Structures are given as C-alpha cells and as structure tokens.
Amino acid sequence: MSATAFALVAASVLCHATWNLLSKRAAVAGTVFVAVWSVVAALLWAPLGIWALVTGWDALGWGSLVLVGGAALLHTGYYLLLQRGYAVGDLSVVYPVARGLGPVLICAVAVPFFDENPGLFGWAGTLALSISVALIGMPSPDTLKRRAPIMYALATGVFIAAYTLWDRNAVAVAALSPILVNWGGDTGRALLLAPWLIKHRARAKQVWREHRREVFGTAICSPGAYMLALTAMTMAPVTVVAPLREVSVLLVVFLGARLLGERDMWRRLVAALGVVVGAVGVTLGRG
Secondary structure, rough: OOHHHHHHHHHHHHHHHHHHHHHHHHHHHHHHHHHHHHHHHHOOOOOHHHHHHOOOOHOOHHHHHHHHHHHHHHHHHHHHHHHHHHHHHHHHHHHHHHHHHHHHHHHHHHHHHHOOOOHHHHHHHHHHHHHHHHHOOOOOOHHOOOHHHHHHHHHHHHHHHHHOOOOOOOOHHHOHHHHHHHHHHHHHHHHHHHHHHHHHHHHHHHHHHHHHHHHHHHHHHHHHHHHHHHHHHOOOOOHHHHHHHHHHHHHHHHHHHHHHOOOHHHHHHHHHHHHHOOOOHHHHHHO
16 A cells, blocks of 8 residues: 555545544534535535546546436435434444444455455454444443434445445546546535425525534535545455455544543443454455
8 A cells, every 4th residue: 555545545544634623513403414414515525526527527437427316326325324323322322333334345355346455454353443433333221222322323334335346446447536436426415405495495504504614614524535535445444444444443533522521431432452453454365
C-alpha cells in the first residue's frame, strides 16, 4: 500500500467519524435529515461533479449510468438505515457493529469476484477487526433487550459491503471518476427522496432551522470521506482499504462518550485495540 493511498484513507477516516457524529446529533430528524443534506450535497459538489462529467464524457455509456444509478440506490438504503439506527441507539453501538460486519462480507466477495487474495494474515486481521468492533458495539446488560439498534446496524453493514464492492467495481474496473460516482450517487439520492421531501416540506424547513450546521457538515464530510476512499481504492486493493477505514470506530467511540455522554467508553476502547491489530494484519497480509 503506497503512502499516498494510506494518507487518503487516513483523511477519509477523520471525515467519516465527523459526519457520523453530526448525523447522530440530528438523529431525531430521521429520513428528513438524510433528504435535506443529500440535496445540499448535490448542490455543493455540483461544480466538481459537472467537471468530472464533462472531462470524462467520451468514455461514458449506458453501463456508466447503471453503475451510478446502482450506487445511488445502495447508498440511499445505507443512509436511511443508519439514520434510523442512530434514532433508536447509541452512536458507539450502532456505528461499530455496522462497520464491523462490512470487512468480512467484503473479503468474502472480493476474493472470488476481484481475484484478490488477502492471505492468511489478511483473513486473520479482518476477523480480528470485525470481532473487535462487534465487542465495542456490544450493548450493556440493561440495554441488551433493545434489539432494534443492533438489527439496524447489521442491515447497515450489509449495505456497506454491497456499496463498497459495487463502487469499487465502478472506479477500479470501469474506470469511472470517484468524484462522478459519488456526486452522481448523491444527486440520484436527492432525486429519489425529492417527492418525499416535498410532501414533508414543513418538517424539512424545521430540520433546516434546527440542524443547519449538521446538514452542511454532513453534506461536506460524507461525500468528501467517500471520494477519498474511492480514490484510494484505485491505488490499493479493496480488501486493504475497506478494513483500514474501520479504524474510525476508535474516534467514534471516543466522541460518543465525550461529546454525547454515552457509557462504556473504556470497555469499548480496550476492545478497539483489536481494531488496530486487525488493521495491521490486513495491511501486512495481502498475498
């Protein structure tokens, strides 16, 4: 893995932790929040997206439209499920469980479909990472009966694996611009949710008034984080990039405890050491 790819992943981790914290703060707004920030993101990133569209126009075709459309659908499901999870559960529970399921599913699919071999250390590292983030997200005994946050987190993890592999194919195999894939996905999601947003426009205005900072922060950091990750995937295998991104759980657990008052920080941080070990195994284990 090159130093450039590693730096891109590190920047992606910081952006990813930031927008998830902001999203949790606006969790009560639910689907409306996702719809509003998606529209803002589509507009904010439009100049860069249009530039990518114009410069790559000659290489685009119907297959490109299918890839971007599929990305829009998968990311829409991901954001809606994640936001619902944040509405009913802790940030430091929902986020680690969702992120922990992704790497194992990604490796299971990437090996046969993309001919990537994580190697023995890679598989061991991915398993250690996933177990560790699952332990971080383990609810305390008094909230164990609340299954909804875990179920939303697991469903979100499936979408994480699906969109990561789909988008990796778009940028690394079909050679689409990461900027175009991400902006096209945001724009497609905004269009998909537009009818629903118009129907609930009074609620949208309220969200805009009460969570404008979270809307702008998420609209900037979420696309930014993913474009950085997609760019890294053009330089390194998805079986390396995807698991390394999960180091963001360290930041999220800490932020959830310090800024949101969530409990069990030390237990989750101790378990988070396995994330570091797992990430090292993934990085060293490419065969």
